[in-house]
Amino acid sequence: MKAVTFQGNARVEVSTVPDPALRDPEDVVVRNRVSAICGSDLHVYLGREKGIEPGTVMGHEFLGEVVEVGKGVKGLKAGDLVVSPFTTNCGACFYCRKGLTCRCPRGQLFGWVEKGRGLEGAQAEYVRVPLADSTLVKVPADVDVETALFLGDILATGFFCADMAEAGPGGVYAVVGCGPVGLFAVLGAHDRGAERVFAVDVLPERLALAGRFGATPIDARENDPRGVVKDATEGRGADAVLEVVGSPEATRLAFDLVRPGGIVSAVGVHTEAQFAFSPVEAYDKNLTYRAGRCPARSYIERLLPLVREKKYDFASIVSHRLPLADAARGYVLFERKLEGCTKVLLR
Numbered sequence: 001m002k003a004v005t006f007q008g009n010a011r012v013e014v015s016t017v018p019d020p021a022l023r024d025p026e027d028v029v030v031r032n033r034v035s036a037i038c039g040s041d042l043h044v045y046l047g048r049e050k051g052i053e054p055g056t057v058m059g060h061e062f063l064g065e066v067v068e069v070g071k072g073v074k075g076l077k078a079g080d081l082v083v084s085p086f087t088t089n090c091g092a093c094f095y096c097r098k099g100l101t102c103r104c105p106r107g108q109l110f111g112w113v114e115k116g117r118g119l120e121g122a123q124a125e126y127v128r129v130p131l132a133d134s135t136l137v138k139v140p141a142d143v144d145v146e147t148a149l150f151l152g153d154i155l156a157t158g159f160f161c162a163d164m165a166e167a168g169p170g171g172v173y174a175v176v177g178c179g180p181v182g183l184f185a186v187l188g189a190h191d192r193g194a195e196r197v198f199a200v201d202v203l204p205e206r207l208a209l210a211g212r213f214g215a216t217p218i219d220a221r222e223n224d225p226r227g228v229v230k231d232a233t234e235g236r237g238a239d240a241v242l243e244v245v246g247s248p249e250a251t252r253l254a255f256d257l258v259r260p261g262g263i264v265s266a267v268g269v270h271t272e273a274q275f276a277f278s279p280v281e282a283y284d285k286n287l288t289y290r291a292g293r294c295p296a297r298s299y300i301e302r303l304l305p306l307v308r309e310k311k312y313d314f315a316s317i318v319s320h321r322l323p324l325a326d327a328a329r330g331y332v333l334f335e336r337k338l339e340g341c342t343k344v345l346l347r
Contacts, residue, residue, distance in 0.1 A: 001126050005058065014325055058121045101296070143307055251276040
């Protein structure tokens with residue numbers, strides 16, 4: 001089959017690799033209909049996250065039809081349309097029962113193979129899915145496929161970020177970074193009842209989308225977000241800041257924007273060794289800092305009705321739809337933010 005494979009720093013290529021096969025009775029094989037390039041794929045692509053083996057199939061956002069079913073799979077059959085979270089999970093352990101499916105001890109991240117161990121990714125014609133019964137979710141026939149794809153990662157992560165921020169009526173919130181997750185964090189905050197949401201970025205196309213989604217855009221090249229947010233809050237700062245970038249600069253800005261006693265909710269993938277603020281600064285601000293990987297599987301069924309009823313125009317974040325053969329170009333567009341690129345889907 002054809003698949004997007006990691007070839008070293010800032011290099012991917014579409015390669016011919018072996019078709020995936022069932023390895024365990026709980027596996028299924030999915031024929032991909034659509035996948036996507038995610039912002040967290042760029043951490044691997046650019047070498048910020050190290051250890052992945054060259055030749056590993058990239059990606060973790062995918063939706064498609066089940067084509068092979070292991071003997072131990074009870075709830076799925078060939079032909080089922082399914083969406084997957086970006087990690088597998090068993091559904092029965094301590095963490096899965098608590099809804100923290102991303103920390104399942106048996107779980108694996110799609111698209112990460114290191115020292116011969118791990119799980120191949122989803123930017124491919126076919127994907128092997130372990131623990132399929134508890135990982136995959138069936139997609140109703142009347143749901144838009146492209147929008148349903150978002151359930152497995154970026155939509156769930158945006159709403160998770162808003163949940164950790166405790167967004168709600170009467171508060172003032174700021175989102176740092178208006179990539180796909182940041183845009184969905186804006187929607188997540190509004191869905192929880194928030195009325196005043198600022199969105200910080202430097203790219204006009206992303207700021208325009210944030211405005212369409214009901215936020216007040218702040219172009220950080222033209223205005224100091226700290227001054228704008230403080231002017232709107234009698235000098236206090238935001239009640240919570242949703243940080244979706246995953247960089248020291250974004251962390252520092254989030255800290256500076258949040259009021260004393262407020263929350264920083266961080267879902268950006270961080271690779272640095274230390275915080276951009278000190279313990280004494282956190283203490284002096286009575287800061288609550290929440291961070292981590294989204295338990296996407298536990299969000300999919302909760303958010304599926306929003307997708308089904310088309311409550312929001314989720315698909316408007318997509319700027320490029322490319323065939324799998326053009327994936328390397330898609331990575332360049334997304335990483336360099338060329339051609340107004342906001343989100344790349346691969347067919």
